[in-house]
Amino acid sequence: MKSVIAYITEILKGIWTLLTGMRVTAKYFFTPWKHITQQYPENRQTLKIAERFRGEVIMPHDENNEHKCTGCGICEINCPNGSIEIISKSVMTEEGKKRRAIDQHIYHLGMCTFCNLCIKACPTGAIVMGQKFEHAVWDRTSLTKVLNQPGSKIMEGVKD
């Protein structure tokens, strides 16, 4: 008799533990306005990305199409994956001196691990991390980008 009672209590206890769990799920089932799901592609306009989010390396240009990059190549040295290539050229300044300038700042997005070391190392703050995160493309050659815009030149007063 005792074993039968023990058997039945065990079953009832087991059912009770299941109901305890079910109560938690039921609470969320009947209060769905507290849900946390985001409708991602629909909420693109209102999506808030943290300002420090590391999406891609970008080179900000001002309204005169000027940037701060001197072409020193420190970001290239600091990059662990070789995703930055600096092609520099020498230009004549107004005083007639030769000076190094950036020709092409090539950035391979496909190789980048977003470690932030290039941005930390940049002495002039020419490159920053952008918040764009939708990088899917059809052709991987379009993942290689030239960061300095065509026809752009270095800002006045930025020296390395």
Next chain:
Amino acid sequence: MAELKEVMITTDDIKTDEYLVNMGPQHPSTHGVLRLLVQLEGEIVHNVQPHIGYIHSGIEKMTESLSYPQIGHLTDRMDYLSAHMNNEAVALCVENALQIEVPDRVKYIRTIMAELSRLASHQLWWCVMGMDMGALTTFFYGLRDREEILDIFEETCGARLTVNYSIPGGLMFDIHPNFQRDVKAFIKKFRTKLPEYDRLLSGNVIFTERTKGVGFLSREDAIAYGVTGPTARASGFACDLRKHQPYSAYSKVNFNEVLSDVGDTYARYQVRIQEMWESMNIIEQLIDNIPEGDYAMKMKGVIKLPEGEFYQRVESARGEFGVFIVSDGKKNPYRVKFRSPGFSNLFAINHIAKGWKIADLVAIMSTFDLVIPDIDR
């Protein structure tokens, strides 16, 4: 009647051959590309042979051609769930080698970040543990709470998983102005959510039947196999480096080392759940007392370590994570060895799972909290 007895066949009379089954590399409960060669007799596990190397990424070799600040971002990708601790280990090892002392602010922030990622890691472990047992609900509850920690990481570190936040000499950024507010809000909220975990899974009769008294690991065996972390503490092996060899700001906080002397699957489960409470205690003690100061020291452009061998170990979410650097005085290390907790923990599985059913093997493996890139670094 006697004639009938002769023809009756019991299960002892059925002789079956042992057979080999590959569990993985694509098995969902191996949490990645881990292949277990399981020797079975019927349902009973006789031998488990882990085969690793399917996602070997050669991180140790790669570090030999990288400078010291560059190593950090690779350690994120080993044990991606405790990326902060891995970063911290490399940073501490380099700082010890250079014999520099980072500001108190750095130590406090590193400790808070490490505990937050321990929480996030245990949350993910909890939800995956439930999923391995067939309770899909837990998966969503765990991820819901983990999302809030990842949002805090995103705000301060700029990344959600592979953070690369601790660098030799300090931190990558200072904390975000909202950091303290968000962390406090999260802790307050999670203190009400964690009992929900208990109600959902810890008391569940199906779950307890499958975990209580399953897969024992004794204290002696845990030490012999080099098992560390919550897995070993569930067997009564006091191995918490935060307590016994404090680094960063752990010496300034009061917390209990969670121990259990049962050593079964349910004990390993409970130790991790209790560790979440302890992590929250640690964060609460530190979050209001972050001292003012610099978030990073001024380091040389090229960091060169003195010649010699340096070792630093930290307590990651899975156990003892060690970084061993052999330097020949150049800007790259001569050799780097990572002592990953998952690797040592995994190879105790043969000892534990022997004699249990194959369904128990899934439960045992789940409480080991394996991260495969950590094993296969």
